[in-house]
Amino acid sequence: MSETFTKAMARNIFYGGAVFFFLLFIALTFDTVQTLPKRDHRENITDSVVRGKHIWETRDCVGCHTILGEGAYFAPELGNVYKRRGGDFIKAWIKSQPTGAPGRRQMPQFNLTDQQLDDLVSFLKWTSEINTSNWPPNIEG
Amino acid sequence: MQYKSQAVAKPYFIAAIGLFIGQILFGLIMGYQYVVGDFLFPAIPFNVARMVHTNLLIVWTLFAFMGAGYYLIPEEAETELFSPKLAIIMFWIFLVAGALTIVGYLAVPYATLARMTGNDILATMGREFLEQPLPTKVGIVIVALAFLFNISLTVLKGRKTSISLVLLLGLWGLAVFFLFSFYNPSNLVLDKYFWWWTVHLWVEGVWELILGAMLAFVLIKITGVDREVIEKWLYVIIAMTLITGIIGTGHHYFWIGAPEYWQWFGSVFSALEPIPFFMMTVFAFNMVNRRRREHPNKAATLWALGTGVMSFLGAGVWGFMHTLAPVNFYTHGTQITAAHGHMAFYGAYAMVNLTMISYAMPMLRGRSANSGPAQTLEMWSFWLMTVSMVFITLFLTAAGILQIWLQRMGSNPMSFMDTQDQVMLFYWLREIAGLVFFVGLVLYIWSFFCKKGEARFAA
Amino acid sequence: MQHNNASMRGVCAPHLLSKNTPAALNNNTITLREVHDTPPGDFAIWFFIFAELLAFGIFFVAYAFARARNVELFNQSQQHLNIAAGAINTLVLITSSYFVVRAVAAIKQNFSRECARWIAAAIGMGGIFLAIKLFELYAKFSAGISLSTNTFYMFYLSLSIFHFMHVILGMVILTAIMLKARSGGYSAKSHTGVETGASYWHMVDMLWIILFPLVYVIH
Numbered sequence: 001m002s003e004t005f006t007k008a009m010a011r012n013i014f015y016g017g018a019v020f021f022f023l024l025f026i027a028l029t030f031d032t033v034q035t036l037p038k039r040d041h042r043e044n045i046t047d048s049v050v051r052g053k054h055i056w057e058t059r060d061c062v063g064c065h066t067i068l069g070e071g072a073y074f075a076p077e078l079g080n081v082y083k084r085r086g087g088d089f090i091k092a093w094i095k096s097q098p099t100g101a102p103g104r105r106q107m108p109q110f111n112l113t114d115q116q117l118d119d120l121v122s123f124l125k126w127t128s129e130i131n132t133s134n135w136p137p138n139i140e141g
Numbered sequence: 142m143q144y145k146s147q148a149v150a151k152p153y154f155i156a157a158i159g160l161f162i163g164q165i166l167f168g169l170i171m172g173y174q175y176v177v178g179d180f181l182f183p184a185i186p187f188n189v190a191r192m193v194h195t196n197l198l199i200v201w202t203l204f205a206f207m208g209a210g211y212y213l214i215p216e217e218a219e220t221e222l223f224s225p226k227l228a229i230i231m232f233w234i235f236l237v238a239g240a241l242t243i244v245g246y247l248a249v250p251y252a253t254l255a256r257m258t259g260n261d262i263l264a265t266m267g268r269e270f271l272e273q274p275l276p277t278k279v280g281i282v283i284v285a286l287a288f289l290f291n292i293s294l295t296v297l298k299g300r301k302t303s304i305s306l307v308l309l310l311g312l313w314g315l316a317v318f319f320l321f322s323f324y325n326p327s328n329l330v331l332d333k334y335f336w337w338w339t340v341h342l343w344v345e346g347v348w349e350l351i352l353g354a355m356l357a358f359v360l361i362k363i364t365g366v367d368r369e370v371i372e373k374w375l376y377v378i379i380a381m382t383l384i385t386g387i388i389g390t391g392h393h394y395f396w397i398g399a400p401e402y403w404q405w406f407g408s409v410f411s412a413l414e415p416i417p418f419f420m421m422t423v424f425a426f427n428m429v430n431r432r433r434r435e436h437p438n439k440a441a442t443l444w445a446l447g448t449g450v451m452s453f454l455g456a457g458v459w460g461f462m463h464t465l466a467p468v469n470f471y472t473h474g475t476q477i478t479a480a481h482g483h484m485a486f487y488g489a490y491a492m493v494n495l496t497m498i499s500y501a502m503p504m505l506r507g508r509s510a511n512s513g514p515a516q517t518l519e520m521w522s523f524w525l526m527t528v529s530m531v532f533i534t535l536f537l538t539a540a541g542i543l544q545i546w547l548q549r550m551g552s553n554p555m556s557f558m559d560t561q562d563q564v565m566l567f568y569w570l571r572e573i574a575g576l577v578f579f580v581g582l583v584l585y586i587w588s589f590f591c592k593k594g595e596a597r598f599a600a
Numbered sequence: 601m602q603h604n605n606a607s608m609r610g611v612c613a614p615h616l617l618s619k620n621t622p623a624a625l626n627n628n629t630i631t632l633r634e635v636h637d638t639p640p641g642d643f644a645i646w647f648f649i650f651a652e653l654l655a656f657g658i659f660f661v662a663y664a665f666a667r668a669r670n671v672e673l674f675n676q677s678q679q680h681l682n683i684a685a686g687a688i689n690t691l692v693l694i695t696s697s698y699f700v701v702r703a704v705a706a707i708k709q710n711f712s713r714e715c716a717r718w719i720a721a722a723i724g725m726g727g728i729f730l731a732i733k734l735f736e737l738y739a740k741f742s743a744g745i746s747l748s749t750n751t752f753y754m755f756y757l758s759l760s761i762f763h764f765m766h767v768i769l770g771m772v773i774l775t776a777i778m779l780k781a782r783s784g785g786y787s788a789k790s791h792t793g794v795e796t797g798a799s800y801w802h803m804v805d806m807l808w809i810i811l812f813p814l815v816y817v818i819h
Contacts, residue, residue, distance in 0.1 A: 007303070010377045013380050017380045017384040018380070021387040024765065032400055032403075036328075039330070040330045057255075057264065057325075058251065061267075062188075062268065063189070063191050064187050068329075069397075069473040069474030070474065072188065074175070077557065103179060108250075127329055132397065132398055135473065138554050139554075402748065
């Protein structure tokens with residue numbers, strides 16, 4: 001008797017559990033989205049930062065680098081590179097790629113204008129100021 | 142093969158395997174670039190090889206899911222597919238669009254591809270796994286909707302089983318969550334928060350429903366165990382998947398700027414995510430032990446059991462190892478992540494698709510199982526690929542631990558690049574394991590063409 | 601309502617049964633069988649109860665762990681909690697569990713309408729719990745407290761809301777059982793669903809009995 005009930009019961013638990021946790025997730029998302037402004041300094045997202053993110057995306061930087069730990073693991077973490085190296089270094093570095101050092105991992109030359117480089121730097125600066133709960137553990141990223 | 146229209150699954154499976162080969166070739170290129178940094182530069186920079194590798198993975202998985210759907214839905218619903226013609230048309234559209242996308246990645250600089258394909262209308266490119274140009278993304282939505290429409294109408298006009306309903310739920314979920322890939326806010330934190338609604342809620346959410354349904358189908362066919370038993374356990378497994386995996390999304394919200402309570406929620410719930418995988422393993426072994434028939438397809442049985450074990454190890458165990466926030470603080474974004482990712486994806490999704498193909502391809506070719514020698518070849522390929530994947534994972538884990546020790550701990554941490562030099566040995570070992578994997582894959586292909594021995598005809 | 605003296609004796613005091621009454625023999629058999637049975641209700645529900653206990657257990661352990669590292673903060677914030685509301689809610693839930701026990705007893709004697717009534721009463725108590733809890737949470741939110749205020753409040757709000765949602769789920773399950781009982785879907789021989797739902801409700805009650813002292817009282 002309990003056998004014929006069990007599949008239906010398992011199905012109900014599936015539907016109930018899925019709805020329950022989906023609702024909880026939506027509620028937490030609401031709270032997160034409301035709390036974010038205190039953590040992401042969005043008042044500092046200037047047009048330059050927006051353009052900088054666009055450059056980050058259209059050159060697929062995340063295909064070699066991580067940012068806030070997410071991305072590819074071929075090249076250094078760039079979420080905190082602004083703090084590690086500063087804006088001038090970043091621009092000079094990008095301008096001078098590829099290094100051509102034999103056997104060393106190579107970064108392409110993207111032929112960015114000065115404006116684009118400034119935008120990318122402001123994006124990376126804004127990113128480095130997000131409250132990431134003290135991640136990464138140290139300056140090396 | 143009970144219904145003629147199941148035949149449309151065949152081209153999908155063939156394309157899937159073809160793209161799988163492409164994925165591994167580019168994986169080998171990347172693995173070599175890890176040790177000889179300027180290999181193929183500037184013709185194929187690392188990030189281009191990577192987007193080809195990951196996108197091929199996703200597309201071959203989708204082709205295989207679709208093939209699986211077209212094969213199992215008519216059989217479960219006990220009626221012919223709603224429109225075989227639509228399935229074939231979509232096959233070619235998907236294949237051509239996919240091929241063009243890969244060519245696009247390789248032929249022109251990414252920024253040029255973005256400009257050419259309307260990224261300025263709606264900027265969706267440049268995020269990991271979502272590198273596809275806008276038209277490709279739209280194409281994926283159209284192909285997915287056509288597929289869903291086709292199999293849903295088939296189920297509606299026929300028998301509704303738990304397996305087909307769970308599969309439909311998983312596939313519709315896949316489509317719905319893919320829509321989040323069109324949302325790309327200029328706030329990086331929000332971008333990341335919702336990016337995971339596609340990625341996590343796919344692989345640690347609705348894709349597990351698809352996996353469960355596929356595995357349940359193959360187990361019913363191979364073992365003959367009563368459907369009621371198998372379907373009941375399927376519901377229990379997928380219930381645990383969503384109960385743990387939805388809030389488990391929080392384990393991606395530890396360090397991206399989201400509120401700190403996610404460190405608690407994400408840790409607790411994602412720590413429980415191995416449970417459904419553990420259950421799937423026990424379930425698969427149990428069903429095979431309690432089998433009521435001796436199915437001639439031993440290879441498919443091996444793949445089914447292997448899927449349980451490898452997904453539990455790769456997704457469950459390796460996942461658990463770096464899911465708790467205090468641990469993840471150190472492991473986030475290191476080779477540990479790559480180690481887990483490879484074994485999890487292979488163990489869960491590559492293997493369940495190979496299980497399905499192993500079971501269905503002989504049927505589509507007119508027999509219940511391949512000949513003894515062909516199955517032996519296939520089983521060799523199983524062991525070569527699976528064991529070499531275990532080694533890839535072990536080597537990357539070792540690299541990751543050393544990387545964390547040198548770069549993220551202590552009072553005198555090394556820079557990223559210097560650390561990479563220190564772990565080079567493990568990258569060499571990984572590449573060798575990758576070559577063995579490729580040999581396994583070659584044997585796998587060969588098993589389809591093995592003419593020796595008598596094919597086992599349907600009883 | 602049919603009260604059969606022999607059957608009542610069978611349920612409450614099996615050792616007083618007279619061997620001559622067929623009904624008594626019947627009840628004796630049922631009682632004996634239950635002693636040797638697996639836990640009441642379906643196996644699947646026990647699996648989920650185990651999973652639920654595991655999840656809450658981990659949360660309670662995490663709470664204890666966090667508390668050990670933030671004793672001052674926890675003690676201070678805890679003082680702002682409404683202990684009276686918590687205590688009343690404890691009584692409310694214990695009462696509702698008692699009603700559920702009566703409901704199971706009723707169906708075991710085939711009194712499905714009575715069973716439904718006891719369940720309705722339990723649902724009512726659940727509703728009172730929710731109302732008091734809502735009042736408590738509303739007061740906190742109005743004072744500007746949120747999940748991000750501090751670690752103590754993160755736990756207090758998370759545990760409260762998580763448990764709250766389980767009470768709702770429990771009430772949904774009880775409602776389904778009540779409706780089925782009222783329409784005669786259960787009997788003395790076949791009432792697994794009632795026991796299953798009862799087990800779930802007792803679990804929800806038990807979780808609160810741990811939560812209340814842990815979060816509201818102990819300092």
